[in-house]
Amino acid sequence: MVGRAARVGHVARRVLRTGICLGVVICVALAAAGAQAENLPDALAKAYQTNPQLNAERARQRATDEGVPQALAGYRPQIVASLTAGLQAVRNLLPDNTVQSANLKPWTIGVTVTQTLFNGFKTANSVRVAELQVSSGREALRNVGQGVLLDAVTVYTNVLANQSLVSAQRSNVAFLRETLGITQKRLNAGDVTPTDTAQAEARLNRGLADLNAAEVALAISQATYTQVIGNTPTQLGLAETVDRYLPRNRDDAIGLAFQQHPAVMAAAFDVDVASTSIRVAESSLLPTITMQGSVSRSKQSDPTLGTFGTDQASIAGQLNQPIYDGGMAASQTRQAKEISAQSRLVLDQVRNQARTAAVGAWVANEGAKVAVSASESEVRAATVALQGVQREAAGGQRTTVDVLNSQQDLILAKARLIGAQRDRVIASYTLLSAIGRLDVKTLGLNTPDYLPEVHYHQVRDAWHGLRTPSGQ
Template structure:
């Protein structure tokens, strides 16, 4: 009986060896960092620099910047050069019924400069529309950046949690094997029945299946990590919640979401775009004033004309006032007004969504704190219960199945604690995203912040050139 008690004590130590520590994401297998150790900040930096979704959105924003110089082209003169040359066969019938023929080589060269002086303020309002589109696009880019960073945190914590879960399941399988060995020895000694060994074998098989499922989940999470971050995970170190950056209360979270969430700000700029577009549509109902200067030189080799060449130069002012265009301009104006109404309703909808997201993120973060505390208490209680059941089983007061049930309770408690601590970290970052502050500057990441305004100023006043600032 003493030997059984010693064995049962050894099983207890093996099972509890990774007790609460295994449930914690700061378990020793991850706390020991070497030169290849990777923190959550490192993962965020890699995702911020290399994520294809984020980089494609940056390229899209650079394309949006080009709307401004396109609109500003309306302020600038339009210069057109023309050149024509060819052969022309001519046959002239004279009064005396004789025919005179010649092959001519006429050519003309000229240049025309057109400058719009007034077009109903269409150019000015088009520039304003383009600038509002740039502002909206920047907020959309910031929103995508938040999503990528939150995805990076999520995959990081999933890998970390699945690694801990695999270690916990391995420890559980080891303990179940020792429990089975003890049951077999006690069966040979006549202390238990074959039912006990069968139950132990069944639990061991279940433990092996759970370990396999945990290893599969870990492989999937590692592949997802590579997709988001750009590289496979190495040795990950524990991550902490970002509580220091979070709002103090629920209403504070809602207020910050209204003021700083990129989706809300982008919708506000979209309202400005739609409102200014009304003025662009109305410009088609107003007069247009242009001035055009031209110069040309032509050559004509027909001697019968008495002129061999012509030089011309002119400056012409032109005023066009629309009287009736079939109702096109009026329809476009009415359409723009309706779209402006749509944009205002979308802004209200986005604000409501931001409020809901902020409240949901706040509640989830608070709930995650409670879940971690409860799970830690459950792991401690399950560990104590397992030790007690094992001691009582060694004294013949408990059956093997009761020991197995206690072991199962402990491993399930550990799994819940691992999940709760993963959710705790993710929830804190999700709340930071819900208030619009999940960015490089707020997190203090060691990487240059991407500044979309740099490209904007590079192209805004560009008069010519096909190459982009990056040299393409």
């Protein structure tokens, strides 16, 4: 019995030494990685600059900006130049029964300028609608930016967690291989039964399957990282929470979500758009006053052959009052009113969703704190338990299977801790997004903030030009 206990203790000491060596190697590798690591703020800055979804939304917003100069065109004169030319054969029968004929080459050139003086306030309201659509679009852009940054946080922490899981599973497989080798030697010496060897082999195969699953998850998370961030992940630094930017309590979170979340603000602007669109529709029922001036010159255009050319200049005002258009304008007005009512209901719905998201994010963040604390306690307890089992195995009071079970408990506890730490970081950023503050300015990222108003002011008062401000 003493000899068997001594051999078991020898196994336990070798297993412990192997675990210590692997731990040292992992720590050294992590320290070396940390020296050249890409941190989370850098990854967020790259995603903010290069993410295709976000850049596509910025292009959409630039297109929305063009709605304002299009509406402002209603205030400006419309100038049209015309040129007509052709061939004309003329044969005139005169009173004295003589025939007068000629082959003419008539042409007319002219310029017409039309200025709208009053159109039932349609232009003014259309400009207001376009400006409100720009404001709504900016909030939609901000919302997409929040989503991209949150996606970047998620993929970053997923890669980081999966890298840690792969390292832990590789360490576990090495531990199990060593244990299986020692058990087989003991079987050959007659110290253990084939059952012990089968148990060690089964545990090794389980460890290999867990390692494969962790490597598959890591490969998938790395591909997703490349899609969102724009580059392949290599050495990632630790991800920290953003607790310093978060509200103090749940009520504050709900209040901030109502006031600052871009989805709520965009829906509020949409209500204003719909309300103003009613006045645009009603303008079709009001009179329109225009002023038109024109000049023209024509040659050989008189089929009587009485004149060779004509020069004309005119200026005239015109008043049009719709009487009945088949009910089109009335229907459009009723339609606009229904859309306005719909937009108000959508605003209420978005506010409710923002409230639910804020409460959910707050609860999830608080729950993540508890989960991390519990997982840390579990790892500490599992570590103490493993050390105790190893000492007892060295004294002959425990078997190799007991050591393996305790090691497995520790590996599972570490996996849960890694997942809880990942969820803790994501939960803090999710709460920051739920209150509408997940942006470059709040996070202090090392990248210029995209300012949509710059493009807006570049094109708002543009009277001409086909090129975009970027030169396209």
